[in-house]
Amino acid sequence: MTRTVAVVLAVLVTTATLSAAAAGGAVGASQPTESLAATDAQADGYAGSHIEFATSSNAVVDYRVGGQPVFENVSVESRSAHHSQTGIGADVGLSAVTNLSGIGLEIAAQTETRAEIATEGSASLSAHDTDRGILTVNAGEDAQYVQLNLSEESTAAVSDEGDRVHVDSGDRTGVLLVAGDGDVAVTDTGDVAADLERESTLVFRSYADDERDDDAAEQERLIADGTAPAEVYADDRDGDRVADVATYGQDVAVETHDEAADRLEMAVERAQHEGTVVIVSVSEAALEAVGSADDLAVTVDGEAAAEADSYSDLEGGIGEEPRYMVTHSSEASAAADVLVAVDHFSEREVAIQSDTEDGADDGDSDSVPGFGIVAAIGALLAAVGARVR
Structure with a gap:
């Protein structure tokens, strides 16, 4: 049975004109796709x-x-x-993997929030x-080595998590x-190398100042073990809303479509x-319209x-009941x-709707109170639609 999941992000309710970047393959047919240039x-x-x-x-250069x-x-x-080229056997440690020849690559597509990089092999890169x-x-489809040579300002070390x-x-x-x-x-x-089995993904995430806290480490764990x-990502740039989606797994497909002026659904x-x-x-800029993360809410099937009070409680919702957590990037x-x-x-159908008492209890109503500007939200979240293999 098709069910409806409503994720309510009150921060996105704004009268500003939205400029949405296509976040990958397929988006709703009713939504215009941003130019790839x-x-x-x-x-x-x-x-x-x-x-x-x-x-x-054959390389991405000077990544900043x-x-x-x-x-x-x-x-x-x-x-x-x-x-084959080096004569190195598979039993050689990853720390000895250096001086990759690299395979040919080129930027295949660009949007305001994303660059897709294709290679001559099966590997692909995405910069967000x-x-x-x-x-x-x-x-x-093939196992890959990745070599990441650090800039002069960078140093690398294995984390405590190992x-x-x-x-x-x-x-x-x-x-x-x-x-x-x-x-x-x-x-x-002193640089970094990765050994990827087929259909696996190397992920790099960066944090400013003291933003990498316990919450960030927990999110990394969820990404690494396939749970997330x-x-x-939702942002505000010069008064325009933009959105992007990064995918870390191979078995998820998301496609957005605007069903009505007061409701957005995402398959x-x-x-x-x-x-x-x-x-x-x-982002902080996107939250300014609301003023506080406390105004964010989540509904599922209307x-x-x-609300979960820990990550274990959050994960316990899988197979049980939908749950959510709101965390802050940093105190600053x-x-x-x-x-x-x-x-x-x-x-499943994901519906985005207003955070109102009536709206939360009546997901199928023809008119959800307080949602006169959801058509603008539809334009933003259409950018989140991404078709993944």
């Missing part, structure tokens, strides 16, 4: 509000977040090709213009982890029946979702993350 992007690189980089014939240099270059090569500077490398690598770049801290099967390690030369296969599919967690990051920032645990999947 963003005005601030270059043919051989990308320059956005938060990230910038260039590309060579918030103006801070992080990686001198990022290159990818299939494991089999590297072993968010304040976390997310960069992902998906292995595709399954992640921290990259310190001045006033920013980045974390590299593998979603799926694989490993990431500091090499003998998607992360949505969500997952190959597995098991539920999952979706991370929704709302019913208020249960008003930005917030809303983590929504969906109980189970097949094909």
